Amino acid sequence: MTRAAITGWGKCVPPAVLSNHDLEQVMDTNDEWIHTRSGIKERRIAHVEVSDMAAVAGQHAIAAAGLEPEDIDMLLVCTCSPDRLIPSAAAMVQAKIGAHNAGTMDLNAACTGFLYGLTAAAGLIASGAITRALVIGAEKLTAFLNIGERATGVLFGDGAGAVVLEATENANEGILSTELGSDGRMTELLSVTHTGTEYPKGDPLYAERTVYMEGREIFRNAVVKMGESATNALEKAGLTLADVDLLIPHQANVRIIDATAKRMNLNPAQVYVNIASYGNTSAATIPIALTEALEEGRIKPGDVIVFVAFGGGLTWGGLALRWGDRTEPIRTSDAALPPTDKTGLELLAARPRV
Numbered sequence: 001m002t003r004a005a006i007t008g009w010g011k012c013v014p015p016a017v018l019s020n021h022d023l024e025q026v027m028d029t030n031d032e033w034i035h036t037r038s039g040i041k042e043r044r045i046a047h048v049e050v051s052d053m054a055a056v057a058g059q060h061a062i063a064a065a066g067l068e069p070e071d072i073d074m075l076l077v078c079t080c081s082p083d084r085l086i087p088s089a090a091a092m093v094q095a096k097i098g099a100h101n102a103g104t105m106d107l108n109a110a111c112t113g114f115l116y117g118l119t120a121a122a123g124l125i126a127s128g129a130i131t132r133a134l135v136i137g138a139e140k141l142t143a144f145l146n147i148g149e150r151a152t153g154v155l156f157g158d159g160a161g162a163v164v165l166e167a168t169e170n171a172n173e174g175i176l177s178t179e180l181g182s183d184g185r186m187t188e189l190l191s192v193t194h195t196g197t198e199y200p201k202g203d204p205l206y207a208e209r210t211v212y213m214e215g216r217e218i219f220r221n222a223v224v225k226m227g228e229s230a231t232n233a234l235e236k237a238g239l240t241l242a243d244v245d246l247l248i249p250h251q252a253n254v255r256i257i258d259a260t261a262k263r264m265n266l267n268p269a270q271v272y273v274n275i276a277s278y279g280n281t282s283a284a285t286i287p288i289a290l291t292e293a294l295e296e297g298r299i300k301p302g303d304v305i306v307f308v309a310f311g312g313g314l315t316w317g318g319l320a321l322r323w324g325d326r327t328e329p330i331r332t333s334d335a336a337l338p339p340t341d342k343t344g345l346e347l348l349a350a351r352p353r354v
């Protein structure tokens with residue numbers, strides 16, 4: 001049976017840092033509230049676009065897999081904040097990294113996007129349609145924030161993470177199962193409004209875009225659905241919660257992560273958390289966290305790893321995989337973003353206020 005295994009990984013976080021103390025200068029909030037309620041201390045603000053961050057993360061992942069960009073058959077960017085509506089961010093990344101033999105597409109399942117993307121790419125591999133995929137989660141949600149709106153303005157950050165998936169016949173590694181879900185009746189709980197065809201050019205509200213979120217209701221749903229989808233994915237793989245070596249959850253709120261871990265009966269050493277440094281980077285949180293977990297030696301050959309996510313749609317998902325033999329990159333890449341002399345606060349202040 002052909003499976004998809006992760007053979008390369010990489011991340012790109014923009015250099016400009018925006019701390020909670022910086023935010024105190026532009027909205028009615030404070031470090032204590034943000035850290036206690038969400039676990040976030042700082043986040044990154046992009047001085048470039050989503051395809052730029054995605055391209056850098058993708059090049060690191062390709063090098064880690066020991067491949068060349070031309071080896072990729074499918075390039076999938078999971079994002080809800082692409083540079084443009086047309087072309088896809090994936091096509092822009094393709095040009096930037098030279099993955100000229102790949103098909104390209106974007107996938108939007110909000111914060112659950114990376115799990116939907118992994119599932120789609122793994123299915124293409126299992127069907128024999130492709131052999132190697134580059135799956136990238138990349139977001140610049142700070143472009144949609146309304147500066148001063150404290151309910152959402154403190155939560156999001158920018159960044160990208162990527163993995164290479166390759167076909168394997170080895171029964172002891174690869175993606176074992178996924179469980180994806182959605183409830184479109186809850187669309188209004190989390191939404192970036194006034195962006196699409198609902199408000200065409202010329203409409204007075206066109207471009208009054210902003211992130212709207214009913215935080216408490218999302219929190220309640222997230223805790224239930226993340227726990228359920230992780231358990232269901234494990235069951236589909238013939239595993240139980242006792243088999244889990246590491247949970248890598250979507251990083252939206254450390255209290256959601258803690259509650260999910262409690263429901264799954266996991267101890268803190270079995271859960272990877274980096275939300276303090278980056279905030280919620282939507283579809284990018286899991287591949288960034290996976291890359292950092294590998295860099296920190298938190299993943300061992302043969303480990304059972306579970307990804308869980310939750311986001312706008314509402315959407316949710318769980319994915320179980322068994323890590324292969326290699327936890328070190330085959331090669332490294334010197335791909336990097338262009339430098340900026342701007343601070344996070346300066347970049348945020350330069351965004352138009354609507």
Ligand code: UT7
Nearest residue numbers: 029030033037111150151154215216218219252253310311
């Ligand atoms: O990525 C997937 C989707 N997103 C999520 O998963 C996010 C899910 N939700 C959450 O993470 C949390 O609900 C939040 C972090 C957004 C909010 O935490 P909360 O504990 O649910 O706070 P709350 O919304 O109930 O607000 C409590 C109080 C309110 O004041 P009053 O009414 O008690 O006087 C808010 O006005 O905190 C106030 N507040 C703030 N205070 C300082 C809300 N935002 C802020 C802020 N700074 N940034």
